[in-house]
Amino acid sequence: MSAHADRFRALSDRRSVRERAQTAHDLVAGAPGHDGHAWALHNARLIVQFHELHDHDDDPLDPHNMACYERFFAENVLWWQRHTGHRVLFWSSSSHTADARTRIASFPPDPAGAPSRNAGSYLREHLGARYLSLGITFGAGELATYTGAPAHQVPGPVPPLVESVLDDEAAGDYLLDLRADAPREVADWLARTTGSRLVGPRHDPRRDTEHHMTGGFSGRVVRRARPSAAGDAGPPAALNTIGGGRLPSLPSWAGPRQGAFTCPVHTASSVERDALARGGGGGSGASDLAGPLVKGPAGIRPARRRER
Template structure:
């Protein structure tokens, strides 16, 4: 079996060498003509998922920024969506559209894993791209996640109800006050996880009542549009539903159903082509994903994640481009206080990361739908296990940080391979 695998790996590596496209650079600067292969890979897709294998690496943001530049500048994409809370995304969007405020301040209020120089570069580039453009042609930013809350959704839901249905404001308060935002994401987490399991279930019911109330209201005279008010309410619900759910018990995690709904609603509302950046486990188009994040001893098996919902909704108009890092350093461990730098070793031979790392080029883009001989097609059709690291990492358990899809080519249409990464360069506090 080992000899057969070695022979197959040789065929695969030769195929990669023949088809991989080497970018001129993996930062976001300079002309982007080196990424012309994206035109063939992306085609007419409405949404493109741009995955990453871990949070906390500088180059994993800069290379996606470079890809986003190509999609925006050369292919007409006009929304950048991100694995970031909806409310925080609203603040970023208002900055890149209007220029009001300060880019560094906006980025410093994003989720902890994004508060770095690379993200600041992306936000500043979006603002510069928009400068002087008509409103209909500006690039927008969407926080396509629900795992953190911000004040904006609470404030603007309240404003909308006060404006269009003041007689129902007391009803809103009965449900919104018990789940009100506690000042900062960290404060809110501390408050929430200090509550009993029964209380948390009650919070989810209150959040559902808020959604029901807001969706029952007509469009009215308010500076808050009805679609925005409904989306604000649903983002609050997404937080409370996600944290009462046991992932082991469900086939389609509610968090990723919310992510997919945010993206499909936004794309339908604006007509924009959307570039969506998140972890590979969220962006893969596979209908089933299994992953493990130590120290959690229980793997999450055969789940439908956001990318699976997007492929079901859009078909081939959803394209998934994964990213694999061979080795390097990342910044992680925020759950335990200030983050630390971790060294990630080269992947073991059981991972597709290992095979990809045997190619001639260190950094490259590979179309997994390129013409291939039968041994390679078998490899592409077969299951794939790849490394996936969240915000926590223990090098002693590196082999346990994995995600698995039943078919490599059904899970990803293309892959970006990075030879090495450096830690996220945090903005000074």
């Protein structure tokens, strides 16, 4: 794909190629309806998307045309959901899946970009509460590189990363519902602007806190204690569920620590637990999640256990 993009971007007249792609799309759109027409039309649309995405001049604040990427991510997910009626799992990093209408991503050495919308915000706009953003994060660990290079080592999080608050070895692997009612101190902390870690292909462990995103919200957060690049950890035997009223830890800079308190029973879906089993940082978006409940540890109000 990158070779095709590089070849197209090297053309002196990209506009005419882009216009021909749009003309082909319009011809398909005008063809008589038949079985497979919607699929053919969408494939023609994908070709148009490719040329729209790569027909741009470098912008220091958006060098990869991510604003276009985000719109197309959402457009294609919505197309699939509407034409199949299926529940959809949109698997990507939290920078794409969170409900982030004013997202700012920082990937050193590039300067932080201007506030921009992401795919998750478009999906929330079109699907409403049926779209659930699931943020996936971790403490310290290693991530596979998929290039044959040694595993990427990620240090333990420190302030001001939100992971430094969520990092609690005593809680183990857990699912935190941020939508539940919470005491005022916790609600005030959740309302603050903070950065969540982004681990991309150029992540520098020595500048871990500088690789982050602000302006996004996930309704639930899955935290894996220590992911392994070998992928041999497997799914947890039990996924601890924590209501929005209890954060694993709240240091002095974040506000007073809160103990466990009665919160709504949380449904941890098989989709969420499978996502947790993958480990690593990232996120997913899905709608109408439902599935078996799992048990939490002593001291944290558990959800009732329900078998399939």
